[in-house]
Amino acid sequence: MPAEIGFTEALSMIVANQGDSQILFRVIGQGLSEALGPIAVQTYAGRIGKRAKELESISIDLGARVFTLSVKNGRLSACIAIDSGGIRISSERVQVETWVEKLREELAGEAAHSEAARVALERLALEG
Secondary structure, three states: OOEEEEEHHHHHHHHHHOOHHHHHHHHHHHHHHHHHHHEEEEEOOOOOOOOOOOEEEEEEEOOOEEEEEEOOOEEEEEEEEEEEEEEEEEEEEOOHHHHHHHHHHHHHHHOOOOHHHHHHHHHHHHHH
């Protein structure tokens, strides 16, 4: 695997189930954290031993919508949830490509009102 792999390449490789999914998922997490800052929250496994400190999920909370990517047994899954008043109204599993597209759409809507969202959208657009 190349030393300098980007967010988009890592997403493509993990969806195609090529390479070490944990390493690729960490690249995805790093890309999202760099683009989105503190709204991209990474959750790690807390087990002891061989699988300790493995990245389990990345959640991006945009208020009414929460975008989550998770990896289990080398398989990437994507979910978009709708929250209202701190209560989960619905949760839908989607294809990873759809997840990325919807995240970009949501950030584009936010960019009209927020400089931070505009910068995050630009960073993701440069990667995609």
